[in-house]
Amino acid sequence: MLDLAVVLVLIVLNGVFALSELAVVSARRSRLHAMAEAGRPGASAALALAEEPGRFLSTVQIGITLVGILAGAFSGSALGGRLATWLTGLGLPVAVAEPLGFGLVVALVTYLSIVVGELAPKRLALRHAEGLACAVAPAMTIISRIAAPVGWLLDASTDLVFRLLGRAEAPEERVTEDDLRALVAEAERTGAIETAERRMIAGVLRLGNRPVRGVMTPRGEVDWLDATAGEAAAHAVLTRTAHSRLPVGEGSTEAMLGVVQSRELLAALLVGRPLDLRAAARRAPVVPDTADALDVLATLRAAEVPMALVHDEHGHFEGIVTPTDLTEAIVGAFRSDAEPGDGPVAVRREDGSWLLAGWMPVDEMAELIGLALPEERSYHTAAGFVLTAAGRLPPVGEAVEVQGWRFEVVDIDGRRIDKLLVGPMRAAIAPAARRPGSGLLAG
Template sequence: MQDHPSGAKLLDTKPQRSLFERLTALISPEPEDRAELLHILHDAHERHLIDADALSMIEGVFQVSDLSASDIMVPRPQMDVIDVTQPIEEWLPLVLKTSHSRFPAVEGERDKVIGILLAKDLLRYYADESFDVRGMLRPAVFIPESKRLNVLLRDFRATRNHMAIVVDEYGGVAGLLTIEDVLEQIVGDIEDEYDFDDDADNILPIRDGARGARWRVNALTEIEQFNEIFGTAFSDKDVDTIGGLIADHLGRVPGKGDVVEVDDLRFEVLRADARQVHVLLVEKLIEAAAARAS
């Protein structure tokens, strides 16, 4: 055997394994597919080897690789946009009301997205009488509906971009999504402009739509509180929250854009992640029928 000089160290030529590879190496027997790996991870959670948050994030990583932009985007009708052909005073109240950090800027119609306006850039409007909205716009990033979320997340990180406009096969705007929307599929809901400060804000009236009066409802609102406000008699025997009620009717975790009609109410999912629904739009069907008849 060849001797080595005192103090000399042999170089480790073995490639460094990723955290995921080291994690799976600790589990025996070696899983043959993703389903088996998830089964083993669930078993590890039951044996308190990993906590619930870690398991949830690992599942979220798998889901991100399976989802595309169209699965989680904010649909075109729900996009909050500014129209640069209108005076600032026309759309500034929308900016203040929604409190988003970024807004797609359109030129007359939603298919003509010409850039992204950062809300913080509007501070210059109050200090500069010659404020030029078009000059403040950042370039918009356009992606196809089929783009995988794991690829999009990598692009977001590489370009330091936070918003993408989703287009359909004909080049029309289908919706938008942000880096936060992608991350929420992994870590769960992130506090943002859709969050509710306290129980008193669980049910908030919003501007009437084509169907009449509408409410924005926290999906964690207890059914008892919901019944008191809407005069309904939903049972809380099997579920505690209104989001749980919607999931029970669908037989699965609700997704953004899902619509459910229960008794005389119409529920539309405004915000959801891979694990639960967060925000609902509620409308009364009776008022909708009256509006159509008038």
């Protein structure tokens, strides 16, 4: 029984080393930092081991190797011999009993070593990496100091092998945006965050990648006041607009004076005071259309009025951007802010295809249907994506094919694509191709 107990202890010790190895390596350093700042015992030691993974892994490997050798030698010589003697007593020939006893012991010890000494500890370490890392770190630190000379030799030898392979430098540890998206998706799947929270986080990530041109209200949709047009024209704009702030121009949008508060002008009209748009205009910041949306958010915080005028590189007025535009990029448009006649941005149809608004941000469309977009692109909407793929404005009923998806133009408002029907090519081509005037243009 003592021999069996020794073997079991060695197997459990092997499991402790395996658990320690995976727990420290897979523990997130950000969590360990937070736990160390909170005074969690062992967290600082776990961080120290994680900072030098080479020496730590060398120490663990020394322990696992020694335990494996001892377990194999002890089980073969002690347990194997005892089992062979027992089998001989049952009447088996010595020539059969000795290899059979040794083989059975090796098989049993190997099985226990794999399950108890490797798989179960490693699975446990993956489930509770940070907590177990803190628990085992003090003991592993002591063992690392004891085995420091041998550990240094093994670590240096490993570095030499990497240099010979041309990979001397360790890769920089960093979290990519894809890693963050995957982490958020996993948090949603496990119930750690709600679906609405995941969508908002995805919106923040999208906003960080958008230029202001991708979130602004374009020039053609901006309600503005002409300081040279007279009170009647200003009154007409004020009574039809739903916006609380309006830009003021001197004869055209190319000569913007600033921004006025609609309620101040309406109050003046109610008491019969004359309108002085130039005097009422407040200075608004001017931002280039290539500026990052998040940088513009900081500009709006510091501005006298929460509205910025967007100009291109030639100084031409391109549109306006407000905090509402940036908020909608994160949480979506509010129904009360929608223009009359605006429908949902995306509607899933019974056949699995999508009816999309042309003004839908192209990164949201790509995320919705699983489309790969180039890093550098000049378009920011689904309509712009189709125009770029077609190379022109397609007529109603025409379609373009891109990455296995078919984008059919189903409605045009003036010279702007208003609605798109999007679906996998195999599901959507056949019925649409029979329409008069319908065609396919490869993108």
